[in-house]
Amino acid sequence: MCLPGHQKLTLTQGDALIVVDVQNDFLPSGSLAVPQGDEVVPALNRYLTAFIRRGLPIIVTRDWHPPNHCSFQPYGGPWPPHCVAGSEGAAFAPALELPVSSILITLKGTQPEQDAYSAFDGTELDARLRAQGVGRLFVGGLATDYCVLCTVKDGLKAGYAVVLLQDAIRAVNVRPGDGERAEAEMIRQGAIPIRLEMLAA
Template identity: 60%
Template sequence: MTNVFPSRPGVGDALIIVDVQNDFLPGGALAVPEGDRVVAPLIQLAARFAELGLPVFATRDWHPQDHCSFAAQGGPWPPHCVAGTEGAAFAPGLRLPETAVVVSRATEAASDAYSGFQGTTLGVQLAQLGVKRVFVGGLATDYCVLNTVSDALAGGLEVVLLADAIRAVDVNPGDGDRALAAMLAAGALTGSATQAAAA
């Protein structure tokens, strides 16, 4: 892994926690292998950001029952993260700061979105807060993390990818590794949520 960055949160930083929802955890409708392993480091870092008065955002899939990504509508996935269901809830251990902002994505039946920026006000909110750099972790490396990081970079933000707080679906073997390589090639730096929380 290249571009390793000794990250210390500070002014101009925000944390983006991507889709740490029950349906993406082991036993969920669209489980990411070891997806539950991202919870502990993200909790630590979210608490650190709150302590420093820095913004925390948590994205979530928030689908209608007939969402276009579901197999019954011709999409690639089983039904998952249907708005208001237990599967769409954040992981039980993910204790978000009271100040955290929840960003719901892919809320319309006819449109899908893998990026936390797509069809949301996330970019506007970050700009209004003067955010220049985002720390990103969550699920899954090869889909929503990849697309969120890509859009953040395209929008001119610096990105610290939290290597200890991401996991891949790997529908095709190696998808996660390829996604990681693509993010680094696009300019993302890698960091550790655990180390950043202790910095």
């Protein structure tokens, strides 16, 4: 589903912004760098401004792994060690303009034996959203083909309307085209793709 013509999408009560894993280890100099991952930051800052201006909920997720996490290559996983709890690599991107007083932080992947790509996996995110009357999620961040993909799919499964912020996502692309395939899958499952200029002022 796409927005027809030049129709604008208006933010309203019941909307929430989910910023997925914009952490140092996923930026170009990080241990698990997402190509052009830093490019999501300026776009996300503009979405953050729009949500702050309307007093709408903002959820920021972060990988928060123990040093022996199962996703790490030394322990049989596919990835180099990244986003170890309390490390500089796990910190949010410095240029990300987070309103500390008004965000909810969701930690994921905190157990050594359990991986968690989705912000809903092993967290209280669903309960938090429902407690605030949220029915529509605006999702951006890193990376398109893993944590964004899984968060969007789980959000749709849980019954939320989901809006995919196409100008605020970037892909790992372990295989060429993974990001494009992930975007197509999210849209096929019901996510609405938008860019910032499609938001009503």
